Amino acid sequence: MAKDITDYSTVDFIPPELHVACGQVLMDRQQQLAIVARKDDVHVHLVREKSGLMRLTKHTAQELVEHWSDAEFPVDEALPKLLALSKQLGATQAARQALDKLDQQLHAPQQNQLFV
Numbered sequence: 001m002a003k004d005i006t007d008y009s010t011v012d013f014i015p016p017e018l019h020v021a022c023g024q025v026l027m028d029r030q031q032q033l034a035i036v037a038r039k040d041d042v043h044v045h046l047v048r049e050k051s052g053l054m055r056l057t058k059h060t061a062q063e064l065v066e067h068w069s070d071a072e073f074p075v076d077e078a079l080p081k082l083l084a085l086s087k088q089l090g091a092t093q094a095a096r097q098a099l100d101k102l103d104q105q106l107h108a109p110q111q112n113q114l115f116v
């Protein structure tokens with residue numbers, strides 16, 4: 001998902017698209033975890049540690065492709081770690097609400113479709 005910024009031999013003609021899902025765990029180049037809290041057609045909102053505080057940050061598709069990649073880390077393991085980190089470091093109200101909403105969605109019972 002992330003492009004190597006030192007690779008000058010290729011040119012991207014296809015504009016980046018947002019191929020992430022809510023609850024997906026991402027990792028940046030410094031190996032910091034973030035989780036996708038919200039997504040619309042243009043932006044992705046990530047809950048991540050920034051400046052010693054858990055924050056909700058907004059990113060475009062281009063920024064996401066350049067700086068973030070899929071962590072291949074299960075959300076049911078990452079979310080408790082991010083919740084604990086938010087209690088330890090502190091969190092903005094928006095980040096705390098986003099983490100709580102993701103936690104509720106993770107623990108909510110899901111109905112499976114019988115005939116798909």
